[in-house]
Amino acid sequence: MIAVTKPVLKITDLRVENLTGAVLVDNVSFELRPGEVLGLIGESGAGKSTIGLAAMVYARAGCSITGGSVEIEGLDSRKADAEGRRELRGRHIAYVAQSAAASFNPAHTILEQVCEMPIQHGLMSKAEAEAWAIELFRALDLPDPDKFGSRYPHQVSGGQLQRAMAAMAISCRPKILVFDEPTTALDVTTQIEVLALIKKLIREYNTAALYITHDLAVVAQVADRIMVLRGGKEIEIGTTSDILNKPKTAYAKALVTERKAADKISVETVEKRGPSVLEVSNAVGVYGDFVAVKKASLSVSKSETVAVVGESGSGKSSLARLIVGLLPRSEGSVRFNGVDLPPALKSRTADNLRRIQFIYQQPDVALNPRQTVGDIIGRPVEFYFNRSKPEVAKRVDELLEQVGLPKDYATRLSTALSGGQKQRVSIARALAAEPDLIICDEPTSALDQLVADEILKLLKRLQDDLGVAYLFITHDLGIVRRIAHRTAVMLRGEIIAEGPTERIFSPPFHPYTEKLLASVPELRTDWLEEVLAKREPGGKPKKAKPKV
Amino acid sequence: MRIMGHQPNLSAWIGLAIVTSFIVIALFAPWIAPYGEAESVSETWASSTWQYWLGTDNIGRDMLSRLIYGARMTIGVALLTTILSFIIGTCAGLLAAIGGPIIDQALSRLVDVMLSIPLLVFALIILSMFGSSIPTLIITIAVLDSTRVFRLARAVAMNIVVLEFVEAAKLRGEGLWWIMRREILPNALPPMISEFGLRFCFNFLFVAGLSFLGLGIQPPFADWGGMVRENGRAISFGIPAPLWPAMAIAIMTVGVNLVVDWILSINARPSGASAEM
Numbered sequence: 001m002i003a004v005t006k007p008v009l010k011i012t013d014l015r016v017e018n019l020t021g022a023v024l025v026d027n028v029s030f031e032l033r034p035g036e037v038l039g040l041i042g043e044s045g046a047g048k049s050t051i052g053l054a055a056m057v058y059a060r061a062g063c064s065i066t067g068g069s070v071e072i073e074g075l076d077s078r079k080a081d082a083e084g085r086r087e088l089r090g091r092h093i094a095y096v097a098q099s100a101a102a103s104f105n106p107a108h109t110i111l112e113q114v115c116e117m118p119i120q121h122g123l124m125s126k127a128e129a130e131a132w133a134i135e136l137f138r139a140l141d142l143p144d145p146d147k148f149g150s151r152y153p154h155q156v157s158g159g160q161l162q163r164a165m166a167a168m169a170i171s172c173r174p175k176i177l178v179f180d181e182p183t184t185a186l187d188v189t190t191q192i193e194v195l196a197l198i199k200k201l202i203r204e205y206n207t208a209a210l211y212i213t214h215d216l217a218v219v220a221q222v223a224d225r226i227m228v229l230r231g232g233k234e235i236e237i238g239t240t241s242d243i244l245n246k247p248k249t250a251y252a253k254a255l256v257t258e259r260k261a262a263d264k265i266s267v268e269t270v271e272k273r274g275p276s277v278l279e280v281s282n283a284v285g286v287y288g289d290f291v292a293v294k295k296a297s298l299s300v301s302k303s304e305t306v307a308v309v310g311e312s313g314s315g316k317s318s319l320a321r322l323i324v325g326l327l328p329r330s331e332g333s334v335r336f337n338g339v340d341l342p343p344a345l346k347s348r349t350a351d352n353l354r355r356i357q358f359i360y361q362q363p364d365v366a367l368n369p370r371q372t373v374g375d376i377i378g379r380p381v382e383f384y385f386n387r388s389k390p391e392v393a394k395r396v397d398e399l400l401e402q403v404g405l406p407k408d409y410a411t412r413l414s415t416a417l418s419g420g421q422k423q424r425v426s427i428a429r430a431l432a433a434e435p436d437l438i439i440c441d442e443p444t445s446a447l448d449q450l451v452a453d454e455i456l457k458l459l460k461r462l463q464d465d466l467g468v469a470y471l472f473i474t475h476d477l478g479i480v481r482r483i484a485h486r487t488a489v490m491l492r493g494e495i496i497a498e499g500p501t502e503r504i505f506s507p508p509f510h511p512y513t514e515k516l517l518a519s520v521p522e523l524r525t526d527w528l529e530e531v532l533a534k535r536e537p538g539g540k541p542k543k544a545k546p547k548v
Numbered sequence: 549m550r551i552m553g554h555q556p557n558l559s560a561w562i563g564l565a566i567v568t569s570f571i572v573i574a575l576f577a578p579w580i581a582p583y584g585e586a587e588s589v590s591e592t593w594a595s596s597t598w599q600y601w602l603g604t605d606n607i608g609r610d611m612l613s614r615l616i617y618g619a620r621m622t623i624g625v626a627l628l629t630t631i632l633s634f635i636i637g638t639c640a641g642l643l644a645a646i647g648g649p650i651i652d653q654a655l656s657r658l659v660d661v662m663l664s665i666p667l668l669v670f671a672l673i674i675l676s677m678f679g680s681s682i683p684t685l686i687i688t689i690a691v692l693d694s695t696r697v698f699r700l701a702r703a704v705a706m707n708i709v710v711l712e713f714v715e716a717a718k719l720r721g722e723g724l725w726w727i728m729r730r731e732i733l734p735n736a737l738p739p740m741i742s743e744f745g746l747r748f749c750f751n752f753l754f755v756a757g758l759s760f761l762g763l764g765i766q767p768p769f770a771d772w773g774g775m776v777r778e779n780g781r782a783i784s785f786g787i788p789a790p791l792w793p794a795m796a797i798a799i800m801t802v803g804v805n806l807v808v809d810w811i812l813s814i815n816a817r818p819s820g821a822s823a824e825m
Contacts, residue, residue: 324719348721350721353720362712365711365712368731368734369735380720
């Protein structure tokens with residue numbers, strides 16, 4: 001059926017270079033037919049987004065398309081002039097970006113922005129465009145579709161905004177849609193809804209789509225075929241089930257195995273691993289009149305990893321800030337090694353501070369870009385232990401070795417390192433203080449899958465060697481299954497379930513835990529359909545209408 | 549040739565050449581100048597000859613020698629003023645950014661009050677109260693100018709203070725001074741350096757302006773603004789005497805601006821670490 005229709009998008013031997021001549025995309029070719037979805041997968045820097053943009057005959061500032069052809073509906077659009085390209089974009093091919101919040105203009109209402117394209121292209125009058133937009137809002141299950149458009153982007157949630165962006169993209173009924181990580185910035189429970197709608201949209205309008213993502217499980221739900229990319233080159237292309245079940249290349253195999261590891265618990269989960277290090281009881285944290293942490297109790301023992309999971313806004317990070325004293329608690333107590341810690345950072349002793357260290361989510365801003373790696377790691381050694389210069393240098397060498405970095409990195413600036421290496425430096429900086437507890441605030445969520453995996457392994461090894469305890473804040477249940485001995489689930493500032501990971505992740509569940517678990521995409525093609533089918537009967541009454 | 553790891557473009561080279569040659573002239577004035585600074589060598593407003601290249605001034609001093617000594621005074625005073633104002637402004641700005649809301653409010657409102665009074669009027673009041681000696685001149689302009697530096701330093705630092713490496717330093721228990729000096733200052737420097745060039749220009753013109761009004765550098769010391777004033781009347785006799793110092797002011801200003809433009813363009817490049825912040 002698919003083979004007989006003519007491709008709407010045909011990219012041949014595409015080559016994109018930047019100003020210095022580095023090749024970002026090298027010799028990539030594919031075809032896309034109506035109703036077909038091609039998933040582009042790879043780590044950051046693989047050229048996924050560059051290909052997505054090149055499909056619209058667009059290259060980011062400093063880059064240019066230097067070879068190959070991009071045929072949209074049979075026309076070589078690289079030969080089109082600026083006016084011709086403008087005509088193509090939006091009308092024949094449209095783009096859905098990762099960050100909807102950054103892609104909407106905060107000064108205009110959503111309706112104005114969704115209507116802008118059809119009006120600009122002269123396809124519809126203003127009234128027609130508005131009626132069409134409302135129809136789209138309804139099709140995308142947005143609340144109160146008649147009035148939804150009159151709101152401003154900041155007045156709606158992230159998931160709703162992402163759907164509004166999809167509405168904007170299809171407002172001119174383009175033949176091709178480019179989705180650039182449309183669900184990456186969303187919580188898992190929201191992601192599932194957006195995914196379902198994207199799938200419905202593609203099916204209803206028989207659109208061809210490029211779906212860019214780094215999560216194999218997500219792309220498995222929507223794509224017919226998957227192209228695995230690395231360093232701007234095609235590694236492997238095949239049908240979704242082929243890539244998932246019998247990947248041919250080593251790289252694709254590694255991606256699949258790595259993703260599969262996240263689906264099962266792989267740590268022994270015990271009640272208690274040793275003497276208690278941290279005990280938080282009934283702690284309350286408040287920002288102004290907003291209660292971010294409500295009566296939270298938690299304990300962490302020596303050489304134990306306790307995961308705190310929850311969606312964004314659930315108070316995970318606030319809890320961490322409360323423990324270290326950045327958010328002074330208004331009630332409750334935080335006991336560390338049996339001693340009560342003062343609420344505020346300023347009243348804690350240097351020894352208090354030394355024993356709890358922090359690893360941040362964004363390694364780019366966690367390290368001072370104007371200091372060398374040696375200075376960054378050496379400072380805690382110098383500050384807490386008052387060592388002499390040669391001793392500090394020796395200790396820096398040791399620490400670099402411990403986190404798996406070459407010794408000569410000590411003289412480099414942190415800006416010269418990759419994301420994974422920066423995170424290793426952050427870990428070394430935390431270890432330099434010889435802490436009892438390290439609070440890890442989503443330390444791997446800014447990293448690529450395989451790099452993140454390395455970091456997790458490193459953290460595990462360090463725990464075995466040094467007996468350090470981790471409080472691991474994350475939204476990724478796959479990580480929890482792999483490293484957490486115990487897990488606490490947070491919802492709206494409260495800890496609603498706590499215990500050994502195995503118990504939390506097996507029935508009987510707390511209803512929210514169950515929802516959270518059910519929302520994590522699994523690495524098989526029929527997962528989304530199954531979850532949606534499960535939800536239909538008992539779930540929301542408004543979805544009672546027959547399935548499409 | 550590369551300077552500070554960057555390749556200057558043509559206009560930057562012109563700017564660098566102008567600034568460097570003026571600085572060399574200022575440093576070696578007594579060896580370069582053919583006559584003394586206050587030495588009356590000929591009649592009033594003599595025209596250009598092989599002996600006096602640019603003629604003489606209103607009391608018969610050699611114009612070229614005066615210009616050379618003037619470079620020393622004008623550039624020296626402007627440079628000292630700018631350095632002092634940057635020390636004051638940057639310290640206060642960083643302190644306001646990190647010291648908490650009370651310090652921030654106190655410093656910011658004080659600066660607002662100072663900024664609400666026109667600079668020239670403020671300077672005139674203070675200089676007529678305390679007299680126009682060179683140290684008073686430098687301190688007055690530096691303090692007034694530091695309000696502008698404060699504004700920039702605070703704004704830049706505010707963006708850096710919220711970054712996690714600063715939080716990491718706070719969590720480590722580092723003191724305020726260390727955080728200001730080691731964590732924030734190095735990251736705030738690139739925009740501050742380009743601002744330094746601009747403020748140097750303004751101060752330079754301001755000193756020249758004050759001298760022109762008679763409140764700046766006092767005779768017999770030569771300075772370019774003062775020289776324009778002293779020789780101003782000559783223009784009505786068709787004598788070009790005031791044009792030479794005015795031209796020196798213009799060339800120096802253009803030179804500094806060309807260099808500043810270049811520094812700004814380095815910072816605006818995406819490769820610069822400060823560009824992302």
